[in-house]
Amino acid sequence: xxxxxxxxxxxxxxxxxxxxxxxxxxxxxxxxxxxxxxxxxxxxxxxxxxxxxxxxxxxxxxxxxxxxxxxxxxxxxxxxxxxxxxxxxxxxxxxxxxxxxxxxxxxxxxxxxxxxxxxxxxxxxxxxxxxxxxxxxxxxxxxxxxxxxxxxxxxxxxxxxxxxxxxxxxxxxxxxxxxxxxxxxxxxxxxxxxxxxxxxxxxxxxxxxxxxx
Amino acid sequence: xxxxxxxxxxxxxxxxxxxxxxxxxxxxxxxxxxxxxxxxxxxxxxxxxxxxxxxxxxxxxxxxxxxxxxxxxxxxxxxxxxxxxxxxxxxxxxxxxxxxxxxxxxxxxx
Numbered sequence: 001x002x003x004x005x006x007x008x009x010x011x012x013x014x015x016x017x018x019x020x021x022x023x024x025x026x027x028x029x030x031x032x033x034x035x036x037x038x039x040x041x042x043x044x045x046x047x048x049x050x051x052x053x054x055x056x057x058x059x060x061x062x063x064x065x066x067x068x069x070x071x072x073x074x075x076x077x078x079x080x081x082x083x084x085x086x087x088x089x090x091x092x093x094x095x096x097x098x099x100x101x102x103x104x105x106x107x108x109x110x111x112x113x114x115x116x117x118x119x120x121x122x123x124x125x126x127x128x129x130x131x132x133x134x135x136x137x138x139x140x141x142x143x144x145x146x147x148x149x150x151x152x153x154x155x156x157x158x159x160x161x162x163x164x165x166x167x168x169x170x171x172x173x174x175x176x177x178x179x180x181x182x183x184x185x186x187x188x189x190x191x192x193x194x195x196x197x198x199x200x201x202x203x204x205x206x207x208x209x210x211x212x213x
Numbered sequence: 214x215x216x217x218x219x220x221x222x223x224x225x226x227x228x229x230x231x232x233x234x235x236x237x238x239x240x241x242x243x244x245x246x247x248x249x250x251x252x253x254x255x256x257x258x259x260x261x262x263x264x265x266x267x268x269x270x271x272x273x274x275x276x277x278x279x280x281x282x283x284x285x286x287x288x289x290x291x292x293x294x295x296x297x298x299x300x301x302x303x304x305x306x307x308x309x310x311x312x313x314x315x316x317x318x319x320x321x322x323x
Contacts, residue, residue, distance in 0.1 A: 030312070038307035042300075076269035082308050084269040087304045095297070121238030141244065161243040167297045182260040182295060189247075189254040189294075194253065203252040210245035 013069050016034040023061055027082055031058045035086050042094045048096075053090060096168040104173045107163055108155075115151025116158045118142055137209035140201065148195045153188040156160040156181065251292055257287070264291045264298050274307045276313060 004012070004023075012023035036045055036054055043050055064085050072081055075188050122135060146154065152174075159165045159173070169179040196206070271288045274281040282289040292299050 034308045034312050037311055038304040041304075075267070076273045079312065080269040080273055080305075083308045083312070084265075084272070084301075084305055087301050087308065088265065091297070091301055091304060112320075119238035121240055122242050138241070138244075141248065157247070158239065161239045161247065167295065178297065179260045179262045182291075186254070186258050186260075186294075187252055190256070193251040193254050196248075203248060206248040207245055210241050210248060 004078070006072075006074050006078045010069060010072065013065065024034070024065075025080075027062060028058055030079060031061060031082070031086050032084065035090065038087065039090055039094075042091065045056070053093065057086055057090040059095065060089045064089070092168055093171055096172070099165055099169045102163075102169075105161060107165075107173075108189065111155075113151075115155045118145040118149075118154055118157060134209045137206060140199070141196070141206055141210075144195050144199065145192065146199075148191045149188050153184060156185060157188070216226065253293055255290060258294070259287045259291055261291070261295060261298055264295070265289055268298070268302060268305065272302060272309055275306060276309050 004026075009023060012019040015022075032054065035057065036050070039045075039050075039053070043053060061082065065082055068085075072078065076084075099104070120138050122131070122138060145157075149157070156170055156174070159170045160167065165173075167181055170180045171178045174181070176184075191205075267285060267288050271281050271285050274284055290300055
């Protein structure tokens with residue numbers, strides 16, 4: 001187990017030479033020892049792609065460490081900061097691989113210039129007695145979503161909600177980034193919240209109507 | 214970390230995959246989940262990049278068993294709304310907990 005302090009790590013990494021090489025080799029070992037156990041939920045360790053994922057993640061992480069170590073602010077252990085980079089690299093890669101064959105054209109097929117309309121699918125078999133009451137609230141919410149949200153916000157909601165795409169994949173398809181996408185959807189939530197409150201629909205009422213019992 | 218398990222269980226029910234097309238509309242539970250997230254929507258939320266810069270500190274606080282939600286409420290709020298950051302936090306916690314466990318073990322043995 002490595003006993004370097006944050007200052008030790010930074011001193012070793014900030015200058016080319018044996019100390020840097022030794023530090024990177026130690027980080028390589030730590031990543032290969034502790035990262036695989038955390039990735040099992042997303043890709044089984046006996047999957048033929050697993051070892052390649054770990055290799056690529058370790059390489060990319062070490063590159064990013066070399067690029068970004070001056071930005072390390074010491075808010076955590078240096079190793080935790082490195083693990084954080086590795087986790088983001090690995091999970092972003094896994095999400096991208098899962099959806100790489102899906103094109104934006106395929107998803108947008110049938111949409112007009114105003115973007116998609118939100119349509120909520122109700123399964124009548126799942127809630128026979130409450131269907132009429134639910135239908136009323138669901139259609140009101142659906143109409144409000146179509147009225148309040150911008151075409152781009154509806155587009156994102158359909159990509160995430162109907163097609164199940166992860167946020168970073170949606171961001172890549174729309175040529176934006178995850179950060180901007182979050183801000184866009186925060187704006188969508190804020191607009192909807194205001195409008196639903198103005199229309200006298202409480203969140204509890206909606207959740208109750210939408211819950212399948 | 215029971216609360217984290219609950220959140221993961223809630224969001225692990227992914228909507229239908231592309232193979233299920235043609236689309237029949239947005240599943241009720243997806244809209245319910247989105248509507249549920251409106252209650253927690255606040256004006257000053259921080260986005261993914263800022264959360265990423267704080268994630269390592271947040272995870273360490275959690276790993277120490279301290280109340281990270283009280284200490285860093287804006288990170289907590291973002292995590293509640295962002296499935297990708299939530300996944301990354303979960304994986305990071307798994308890594309550092311395994312690392313710290315070995316560290317404590319080594320300290321005892323050493």
